[in-house]
Amino acid sequence: xxxxxLIASFEQIVGKNNTLTQKDEIFHYGHxxxxxxxYNPELVLxxxxxxxxxxxxxxxxxxxxxxxxRGAGTGLSGGAIPHKGGVVxxxxxxxxxxxxxxxxxxxITEPGVITEVLQNAVKEKGLFYPPDPSSKxxxxxxxxIAENSGGPKAVKYGVVKDYVLNLEVVLPNGTIIxxxxxxxxxxxxxNLTQLIVGSEGTLGIxxxxxxxxxxxxxxxxLMLASFNNLQKAxxxxxxxFRAGYTPSALELVEIDALKIVSNMLDSHAxxxxxxxxxxxxxxxxxxxxxxxxQEMEAIAGLLENFEVGDLYFAEDEAQKNELWKLRRRVAExxxxxxxxxxxxxxxxxxxxxxxxxxxxxxARQHGFEAVCYGHAGDGNLHIRIKDPRTTTSYNAPHMQxxxxxxxxxxxxxxxxxxxxxxxxxxxxxxxxxxxxxANLQIMRSIKKAFDPNNILNxxxxxxxx
Numbered sequence: 497x498x499x500x501x502l503i504a505s506f507e508q509i510v511g512k513n514n515t516l517t518q519k520d521e522i523f524h525y526g527h528x529x530x531x532x533x534x535y536n537p538e539l540v541l542x543x544x545x546x547x548x549x550x551x552x553x554x555x556x557x558x559x560x561x562x563x564x565x566r567g568a569g570t571g572l573s574g575g576a577i578p579h580k581g582g583v584v585x586x587x588x589x590x591x592x593x594x595x596x597x598x599x600x601x602x603x604i605t606e607p608g609v610i611t612e613v614l615q616n617a618v619k620e621k622g623l624f625y626p627p628d629p630s631s632k633x634x635x636x637x638x639x640x641i642a643e644n645s646g647g648p649k650a651v652k653y654g655v656v657k658d659y660v661l662n663l664e665v666v667l668p669n670g671t672i673i674x675x676x677x678x679x680x681x682x683x684x685x686x687n688l689t690q691l692i693v694g695s696e697g698t699l700g701i702x703x704x705x706x707x708x709x710x711x712x713x714x715x716x717x718l719m720l721a722s723f724n725n726l727q728k729a730x731x732x733x734x735x736x737f738r739a740g741y742t743p744s745a746l747e748l749v750e751i752d753a754l755k756i757v758s759n760m761l762d763s764h765a766x767x768x769x770x771x772x773x774x775x776x777x778x779x780x781x782x783x784x785x786x787x788x789x790q791e792m793e794a795i796a797g798l799l800e801n802f803e804v805g806d807l808y809f810a811e812d813e814a815q816k817n818e819l820w821k822l823r824r825r826v827a828e829x830x831x832x833x834x835x836x837x838x839x840x841x842x843x844x845x846x847x848x849x850x851x852x853x854x855x856x857x858x859a860r861q862h863g864f865e866a867v868c869y870g871h872a873g874d875g876n877l878h879i880r881i882k883d884p885r886t887t888t889s890y891n892a893p894h895m896q897x898x899x900x901x902x903x904x905x906x907x908x909x910x911x912x913x914x915x916x917x918x919x920x921x922x923x924x925x926x927x928x929x930x931x932x933x934a935n936l937q938i939m940r941s942i943k944k945a946f947d948p949n950n951i952l953n954x955x956x957x958x959x960x961x
Contacts, residue, residue: 607638
């Protein structure tokens, strides 16, 4: 598809050093963190500006060359996998924080900035950007925009969409637009900004981002609660909110997942007893330390109604950091332990017990192992599966049958198939289980309006008809 003349044209735009064609160079760009899937592109380009991306897209639009935009490659749904070959546009060189506006509580950034780097930069100014996916130490803010990422703080502060004010976007034909304005209220036509957020790189390539910030809370307190019954642990989650408390994070980790990550990190931060089935990590933050302690003590009393076991309060920042390190490394640890298939289900949080019960029953019926962990506070349960017959759900009929049953249960519980990882390549088969055909047709119409040649991340979320 890409002849020498076209490759030379791309080299003129980004330079020879930023044009990768050799097999060993492009292999890294043929996968993300999704299961064990590999599709190599024909060419990888590393532009350094929006105009360079616009010039690349104009050529690809003219010649109908498939394009896959790529951030850090930490995705878990195959969104950055170039399964149609063609060109990968890597955003790694657009890595500057352009400005932090302390007066208006905003930051303007390029998409290749690592999320934690951005968070630390605004924190130095006493400001806070809350969305914090587990991969925040390596994922790019642009990828977070594409997937509408969340993380533990989402339960109190919301997800990426709640902080995006304006975007600079290169359209599939090479046109550069701004989607909105850097204001807190905007009722000027259709909300193109929110349409781009979560569109998984199928409508345009984000090249500049304006984010809303909030003041950084002064204090946080952290408690670890152990339970001998997984169902009781999940029942306690809804009760905390019904009692009027809003944690800044409320995470559930099943004991098998905790054992795996503790062994990987050689950590003893969380005591593991023989009868323990799960832990809840509960965090409160705010500006009144005494009030936070009172609320945490009240939550501890509430948990007594759910057969809670030992309660542990983190005494200092080192203990807090160790607990969060364990939580954030769970996905990596269980994947290395053979739990290579991950689902990202979300249900109304009061129905978490039914979802967890259903997961365990499906595992017994279909002969695989499953561990559960995730953002229990907003009903977002990550399910990791180890199956002796396959390392991937992609094109594995028996696993697709089991996942179909899981997603039907999720739908019955009022939930959906992805809370924060996106649909990408591997989940699109299940979209009809949770979406009407009318919904999908509207999405296809939007895709066609933005990308009439269907070149930009084609075949992700849904197939065009």
